[in-house]
Amino acid sequence: MTTHPEQQYLDAMRRAWEEGDERVDRTGVGTRALFGVTMRFDLSDGTIPLITTKKVAWKVAVKELIWFLSGDTNIRELVRQKVHIWTDWPMAKYVKATGDAIDRATFEQRVIDDDDFAAKWGDLGPVYGKQWVDWPRYTPVEGGLFRKEERGVNQIADLVTMIRDNPTSRRLIFTGWNVPHLGEMALPPCHMTYQYQVANGRLHGILYQRSCDLGLGFPFNIFEAALLIRMLAQQTGLTPGELVWMGADTHVYSNHGHLVEEQTSREPRAFPKFSFARKPESMFDYKLEDFVVDGYDPHPHISAPVAV
Template structure:
């Protein structure tokens, strides 16, 4: 009997928790980690790797990916849609800067209602979307002087490359802009994507420098698969494989209850994903994405390390 594809994830979660190296980290929480892991998921039958051993809030993941593709770096639009996954970072920054013990709901309300407050405190720096669709360039403007050049839309270039030269080994995009890492609320964890076309099918590989297996992975792998599906539709291709490579794959030390509960659960069938036809990869809206047959085990709550 063929093992359920989610077993790859559960096996890694178990191995990291049992045998991972215990490490200090920037959050102060601490992790157990292993270095270098790979998983492969077949998308050819229309399914997507949406974890079933706990509920993943896939609607928030869809909204986040569309937000990335828009190039937006302010949490305001996410908050307006009820997506809270990026709020903790600017909230922590605001509390540290002002000393105000504001709760998340009050902070988000001010982000939505107050333009100036949102501009000052809601921006995350040049995180994912800014690099994906607006990578800054510079050109000479005299001796020792430079001026801003035309930004590079990596996603548009990727679509063009997959259409015009699908066998290229340069169908890649990345968020790891060394010059701008210091100004980001969080440097990109899912940082580099590469694509491969064979027999009319599009496969993608994601190199993830850092992966929170307890909370982040479920979002990361689903969005990776969703992006493959979007790119395939835009380039007249069928979906192939969704491949994930994790460098520092870790579990936070305060996620022990999550691990123990999740490892008792049997995976259920992956759901199917369908996309409405749109004219450009930048035209997808939440309503264009449908997930059918998703019947996971209940959500497992766990704290986010900021």
């Protein structure tokens, strides 16, 4: 009998909870962590790894991915679409700086309504999208100095070109880990490096994560990584192949014990089928309605707190 691919995830969650190294982390919450976890998901059968042992808000994940690809680094567009997953970081910064014990709804409304407030408090720094599509480029000038170019490197556009023109390259890579910018980011990239291989007409991908919250982060991370393979494959005329996920510090937060117990007690259901409603002109022209998920039948949602 074939093991359901989601079982890899449930096993990692259970193992992290029962055997993981107990660590004091940046958030102060604490984690139980494994180091070096690998999972593999076959996309060639038309399915997509959308976790079924709890309901995942997959449309929110799609909106986040489109936002990354736009190069935007301000939460304003996200909250306009009722996406709240990035709000906690800038709101915490605002509360710390001002002492104003604002609630999330009020903070988000101010971001939407007030241009100056949004520019100052809604910006996350040069996070994912900035590095993916506008990695800063500098040109040497006289006196040993460098001039910043108006437009940076669009790693995603370059990746599509490389897949088309040089599919056997070992450099089909993009990354968000721009060392000089890490200190300016609200959160340095967790899903940091993506690499692809073309073989026998199939596009395979690896996602390397330096840090992964198994309870809340992984379901979005694996789904969006699979979407990227499917989008890149569609844009380059290839067939989706295998997604390999590699996690370094792979952890469960110490206040997620209820989530672990409930989720790992559930039986995975069939992954849904995935298709596109159309073929957009480029990687940067996808809209929410282009993503079609069919047959998603998850177990109920499990609430758990986010560590900021």
